[in-house]
Amino acid sequence: MPSSTTRIILRWIHLVAGVPVLGYIYSPFAELPNxxxxxxYAAMPAILLSGLWMWKGHVLRRLLTKRAV
Known part of the structure; x- marks a missing residue:
């Protein structure tokens, strides 16, 4: 898969996972437990992992290819 396609997919995951965070921030106080x-457990790990992969994914990919050889 081309790197541009991977970046687009990761960007959409990052944006879609941010929607529940906005709902959490702007929801009434009584609905926060929902x-x-x-x-x-779902949105924050997805945001963090996709953001880190977009930021430093090239370093991880380089490390993995060196170990595989």
């Missing part, structure tokens, strides 16, 4: 598990 959003907390989704944001804590």
């Amino acid at each position: 959003y907390a598990p989704v944001v804590r």
